[in-house]
Amino acid sequence: MVAAGAGARRPRTDKQRNRTHILEVAEQFFSERGITGSLDAIAKRAGVGPGTLYRHFPNREALLAALLQARDDELVSRRDAIRREEADSGTALARWLEALGEWLTAFDGLPEPLRAALSEENSPLAITCQGFITTTDQFLHAAQRDGDAQPQVRGRDLFLTVLATAWVRSAALADESSPQALHALMQSGWMTPRTEKDGSDPARHS
């Protein structure tokens, strides 16, 4: 019963124009000041009233989701490139995780709303994340099949780990090497591999 087809009016041009302009301004704004800046300030900088901004994007999350759409496409491209170029599944997984980590730091403060979105269904951001988890799972399964990744690891856990790593990054600014160190930690853990026959259970206590 939606749009009976008859009296369909062409959408107003200023609507689309405003929408894209707001997005441009927001992209700039979020890049400069992080995603926690005032939305009214974005409206003002875009030369529109707050009402207009909120009509297009009912809340911060919606604006963010629209903004991320473009970046999302870029990440999908990188995914395809990795699939195309990388024969070794372990390296492919590593490259994917790296690409994902970069994507997650597109804006300062991005991990927070993504984590929040994960807990809620029907969130535009959650859907995006879900897609990334699926992709991670695919790379992971391939790596596990080839013996490059440990069998008990799950895609969701890897995604959460990358997300968490992106989150701490902003705290570790003072320390240049932290991002790399955390990346290595995620790959190999802190514990020395127990290759001998001794207690192979990594968590021996309790």
Next chain:
Amino acid sequence: MVAAGAGARRPRTDKQRNRTHILEVAEQFFSERGITGSLDAIAKRAGVGPGTLYRHFPNREALLAALLQARDDELVSRRDAIRREEADSGTALARWLEALGEWLTAFDGLPEPLRAALSEENSPLAITCQGFITTTDQFLHAAQRDGDAQPQVRGRDLFLTVLATAWVRSAALADESSPQALHALMQSGWMTPRTEKDGSDPARHS
């Protein structure tokens, strides 16, 4: 020139009484609703004006720091217990990290202000964190000496990882096993240990 010693007046009893009462109420409030609840609401529940609350604790961080003081002591006790009981340095480190992780989930939302505090000097929370990093370093050094932990890992990185893990925890609610999975990931990484002589560099790409 602080307090010339002469005309020192005894501090008012209601001040200390209010302070402890506010702390009790805040403890309860933060436990129930997470640390992002309204401070004015805490004042109201404690039966004092907003001004009184803010005089005792100039901002949320100060209140949080005071609240954490007690928990802090508890963690120090656990640290000492581990030192006393645990002969194996690797297990000691694992137990310490576990205790630290539990401490970091004392209140919902706690990791966020801690991360923020890490970037700023002279923050009461930062000092607490610094102490934890130092302790982590001590356990880590012992484990490295005994060959239980990888030599390139740093205490700061481990702390950040535990912090990040505590942070994602609230997103992973739907999934019971995530905390444990992330813990395992931090210990052993996702990659299959390369024990043979082949490329021992875990990250082979560029």
Next chain:
DNA sequence: CCAATATACGGAGACCGTCTCCGTTTCGTC
């Protein structure tokens, strides 16, 4: 016990950010 005074209290309200409502303007159509 009663001033005197330092000290702390309380709450009105300034300020800022989010988001809504509705009178006004602008666009597409006939």
Next chain:
DNA sequence: GACGAAACGGAGACGGTCTCCGTATATTGG
């Protein structure tokens, strides 16, 4: 050009943080 639908814009409601200062109270000296 006139009409009606669609979008605009900004005043303002709301809620949270934090401040300022008149008022109340605890402590002390007489």
